[in-house]
Amino acid sequence: MSGSQRGKGIRVVALGGGTGLSTLLRGLKAYTDEITAIITVADDGGSSGRLRQEFGILPPGDFRNCIAALADDEALIAKLFQYRFGRGDGLDGHSFGNLFLAALVAVTGSFDRALLEASRVLAVRGRVLPATLKSVTLCADVRRERPGAETGWRRVWGESRIPMLAEGESIERVFLQPERPPAYPEAVRAILNADLIVAGPGSLFTSVLPSLLIPDIIEAIRTSQAVKVYVCNVATQRGETTSFGVHEHVQALQAHVGRLFPLVLANGHFPASVPLGDGIEWVRLPDLKVVQAGGYRLAVACLVDADRPWRHASDKLARSLLELYRRETIGSDGGLVVDLSCGRG
Numbered sequence: 001m002s003g004s005q006r007g008k009g010i011r012v013v014a015l016g017g018g019t020g021l022s023t024l025l026r027g028l029k030a031y032t033d034e035i036t037a038i039i040t041v042a043d044d045g046g047s048s049g050r051l052r053q054e055f056g057i058l059p060p061g062d063f064r065n066c067i068a069a070l071a072d073d074e075a076l077i078a079k080l081f082q083y084r085f086g087r088g089d090g091l092d093g094h095s096f097g098n099l100f101l102a103a104l105v106a107v108t109g110s111f112d113r114a115l116l117e118a119s120r121v122l123a124v125r126g127r128v129l130p131a132t133l134k135s136v137t138l139c140a141d142v143r144r145e146r147p148g149a150e151t152g153w154r155r156v157w158g159e160s161r162i163p164m165l166a167e168g169e170s171i172e173r174v175f176l177q178p179e180r181p182p183a184y185p186e187a188v189r190a191i192l193n194a195d196l197i198v199a200g201p202g203s204l205f206t207s208v209l210p211s212l213l214i215p216d217i218i219e220a221i222r223t224s225q226a227v228k229v230y231v232c233n234v235a236t237q238r239g240e241t242t243s244f245g246v247h248e249h250v251q252a253l254q255a256h257v258g259r260l261f262p263l264v265l266a267n268g269h270f271p272a273s274v275p276l277g278d279g280i281e282w283v284r285l286p287d288l289k290v291v292q293a294g295g296y297r298l299a300v301a302c303l304v305d306a307d308r309p310w311r312h313a314s315d316k317l318a319r320s321l322l323e324l325y326r327r328e329t330i331g332s333d334g335g336l337v338v339d340l341s342c343g344r345g
Helices: 018-028 046-055 061-070 076-082 096-108 111-121 185-192 204-212 215-223 246-257 288-294 314-330
Strands: 012-016 035-039 127-130 137-144 152-157 169-177 196-199 227-231 263-267 297-301 337-339
Touching (some): 012 018, 012 204, 018 035, 018 061, 018 204, 018 314, 035 061, 046 061, 046 096, 061 096, 096 111, 111 127, 127 185, 169 246, 196 204, 196 314, 204 246, 227 314, 246 263, 297 314
Parallel strands (some): 012 196, 035 127, 196 227, 297 337
Antiparallel strands (some): 137 152, 137 169
16 A cells, blocks of 8 residues: 555554654554554653643653654654754753643643644644543562572652663563553544554553553453554663563563453564664564464564664554554464565565
8 A cells, every 4th residue: 555545544543652653653654544643641751751740731752752753744843843952941851842732731721632733733644642631650560689689579650760770670560550540532432443453662661551551441452343463672672671572572561451462563684783782682583382372473574674773664664564454354364473574674
């Protein structure tokens, strides 16, 4: 399906936050106008955290990124939206888009109305919605294992603090406070009406899971008749998924929300000459027996970005998801591993 053939297209719901979700949206908008991004509201770091604390609004950063990614023209206006001030008393570190959304909240009287108006100004293809309008805090229970010492535990409060783990520590679970925030009603409706539901890519514990840890969201995904896919990261993340392969990502996801996503899309191309950085590794594929025991089906494609191979390429990701959707809707062979022609790269 080419961009010129896009028309309205299939109804896609994408859940998450951070760089991964905006990467996905940037690719999808070439193929369909029926996109709904459902964004986590747990961010508490940087410019978003400052505005959240000072003005009592939901953190605008991930919303800003997704609005810019879905903008009809990502030239001047979208670049302005992403512009970050490098100096200025009170402005240093803030992006123009974050300040713009904060101002729109004050003018319109609500965060969801501000998103609607910002999307209209940038001619966004699709919708950008919060998972909940409730102010929530992301928390983590962290396991500590050190040689010669007893296993211990500690609790971390705040999304920005969770990846800052010491050696020998690992995340056992994340949860929201309050634990049962109400879902944003439009987000639930979008999920129930979707043709394709995608979770990720993005930071597993701090971007993907927070948007899924809302009971109404979980129930809507479980009820929906859509094709449901979890997109696994290309590379591990220090402090969150150190040494994780695809299967470990899926296990952590299932431990939190059950088997909501029977399909997992993963990268199958690992450039040998690319240095990933200290403590970062490729997210490796599991063998067939592990996939079978995990209760999911694995789709494999070449998803790496040529310039930044530790990240997904927007168009490769979108095309692979739509090809997987096409195969599922026409009736696949039901195999545990789906080859999406990784060799064509």
